Amino acid sequence: MSRRTEGADGTAEGTAADSALEAEFDTVAAWTERAVDELGADHAIPAACRGSGRPADLAWLAEGLDLHGDDRFLDAGSGLGGPTAWLAREHAPSWTGPAVLAEPMAHAAAASRRLFGLPATAAWTEHLPLPDDAVDAAWCLGVLDTTGDERALLTELHRVLRPGGRLGLLVLVARGELSEEPAGNSFPTDDSLHHDLATTGFRVLDRLDASSLPDAPADWARRAEAVDAVVARDHGDHPDFREADRQQEILGRLMAAKEVVTVLVRARTC
Template sequence: MSEADTTPMEAEFDTVAAWTEEAIGELGQAHAIPAACRGSGSPPELAWLAEGLGLQGDDPFLDAGAGLGGPAAWLTGYLHDRWRGPVLLAEPMTHAAAAARRIFDLPSVAAWSQDLPLPDDSVAAAWLLGVLCTTSDKRDVLAELHRVLRPGGRLGLLVLVAERELSESPEGNDFPTRSSLRADLEATGFRIDDQVDGAALPGAPEDWTARADAVDAVVRRDHGDHPQWQLAHDQEEVLGRVMERGDVVTVLLHATAQ
């Protein structure tokens, strides 16, 4: 594929992911988790989701659409005193999947969330962070998560939802509404147990944000004149505007596979 054929989603989630890995290598591992969680949740959001997963002992866990693996790496530290089970990252973008293995030494496979290389009933819990709002195949994704979760398994979701009709939207995004999200979960065999708006939770700690920003600055320094950086940057600008207006908001949910 030529650079001219690269979609904004590929630029944002694959090419920039590879550049982010380079920047982490320059700045140090202390920057890795904050940078690799960019767009996938802050510590208060991840903690809210983690507490609803019910992970303990050697329970197997799946991060579907894992990106660079920051949230999964954060989870292993957050729950280290009660859970030491196997972790699998599934991420369709090949650069991101490979980088997650190198940065965090976590098993990662290049796979779409609609077609996971896992047996039925094979994981105790999973989360899906910022994935449903990037696909029109929402029920296919949720049905596949339901397939690999054990009966009674827990699913954590971070979803960007549209509160009203949008005047602009980042290319490739397909934001559900609150009602369509609920309908999709119920149609694919999930019961919603709890939910909260991200705005109701505390913001990210200052040092977390500073480390993520430092990595972004290195990426911009080294690649800011690259067309794919501009594609990804344009995506972020549009998303920032619709969220600042309140047209799109972050919603977190706990759900159980029935």
């Protein structure tokens, strides 16, 4: 696993990919939280949806999760917690169940509590501190391409989901040879994703190319951009900002060229 190798003392070994991951998902998460403080709470959800970004994607996946009553829900790789905050807002009061957030980056995990009152456990999805059959539904958004071992991650999600449990995935998928590679990303292909889901005990109910869904509403995009602008204003010279920006630019080019596309998956444990 690229980012989950452990040294003899059990601590994570540092790699270039670890630095890129921390710059993009931890340092920038802390800066994002401060920018939301400045701009106002109505900026929090758009700014804190870092992997999905768009309400239409979240709504399509949420429909597959079919949350109701006191269903137990897991957000694996929850980042700043924006998607779960959106889910709780959109699906209350018909869903009132507990949400467990798990996110390995310490600043991001702490920020989800401060921004949304959603405490996150600091954990990698490959090693969730949950018993078997702990949740009825889970989603994992924008995470699979940041682990070198998709199968380990899916196996662990399968373990913590109850039999028949629902899974929503947002996955960046490579369509053929890539002209460049962002540090620390390892994009599955459609075939490898399908194969890994089947091998780890998931039945795919539906999948969708996210480009067929509408873009984020202008107001949502404006708020996310305003937060990004404050982060750039305050930290644009910082090496972590430049590193995260470089990775985002590479990803942006790959997506514009459709070498990498966003795929949404609704699946069930079988």
